[in-house]
Amino acid sequence: GNSVTQMEGPVTLSEEAFLTINCTYTATGYPSLFWYVQYPGEGLQLLLKATKADDKGSNKGFEATYRKETTSFHLEKGSVQVSDSAVYFCALVTGNQFYFGTGTSLTVIP
Amino acid sequence: DTEVTQTPKHLVMGMTNKKSLKCEQHMGHRAMYWYKQKAKKPPELMFVYSYEKLSINESVPSRFSPECPNSSLLNLHLHALQPEDSALYLCASSQGPGQGPEKLFFGSGTQLSVL
Numbered sequence: 001g002n003s004v005t006q007m008e009g010p011v012t013l014s015e016e017a018f019l020t021i022n023c024t025y026t027a028t029g030y031p032s033l034f035w036y037v038q039y040p041g042e043g044l045q046l047l048l049k050a051t052k053a054d055d056k057g058s059n060k061g062f063e064a065t066y067r068k069e070t071t072s073f074h075l076e077k078g079s080v081q082v083s084d085s086a087v088y089f090c091a092l093v094t095g096n097q098f099y100f101g102t103g104t105s106l107t108v109i110p
Numbered sequence: 111d112t113e114v115t116q117t118p119k120h121l122v123m124g125m126t127n128k129k130s131l132k133c134e135q136h137m138g139h140r141a142m143y144w145y146k147q148k149a150k151k152p153p154e155l156m157f158v159y160s161y162e163k164l165s166i167n168e169s170v171p172s173r174f175s176p177e178c179p180n181s182s183l184l185n186l187h188l189h190a191l192q193p194e195d196s197a198l199y200l201c202a203s204s205q206g207p208g209q210g211p212e213k214l215f216f217g218s219g220t221q222l223s224v225l
Binding site for chain 2: 043105
């Protein structure tokens with residue numbers, strides 16, 4: 001079946017620290033992979049995506065590389081800001097079925 | 111226009127009330143979704159409309175009734191809800207089957223409280 005496993009949070013970092021949030025997936029076929037971000041009181045916003053193996057998605061300093069050999073799509077950012085505090089969801093789509101990870105809460109302190 | 115607009119933003123209702131949540135998109139997307147999200151949890155799929163036809167119903171209780179009047183609009187009619195139905199209800203849209211790589215665009219949600 002299809003599923004997404006995400007690193008458990010919450011994660012607390014100091015401003016300018018390096019961020020990694022792990023995500024691994026199980027899928028039949030060739031899924032597209034996504035990271036969504038949810039700020040308090042809001043819906044989910046697409047942060048970045050990758051549609052095939054070895055693709056790197058990037059946006060706002062965040063990056064993730066679609067690794068088929070390790071079935072992973074880890075989110076990274078070199079220097080986090082307070083404004084990055086949010087919940088991050090890893091997701092995959094196959095056909096038009098979307099599967100979400102459990103979410104990782106990130107708090108960045110000044 | 112890359113927005114999915116949901117109204118109302120907040121809703122408080124009693125267990126005997128009837129209310130509706132509304133969702134609108136003008137991106138030409140042919141798939142629209144309702145998700146339910148509890149605090150600190152991922153969204154749970156409720157319904158999918160594909161080309162204005164209900165294609166997925168994830169065993170949702172009949173007190174939730176979706177409606178897709180046209181390709182831009184999606185409603186969720188609520189009746190006789192329970193307190194445990196209190197949650198953030200998210201609408202989303204995507205291009206639809208056969209239209210290329212899919213990605214979901216979400217609205218800001220309706221925060222529903224059932225008293």
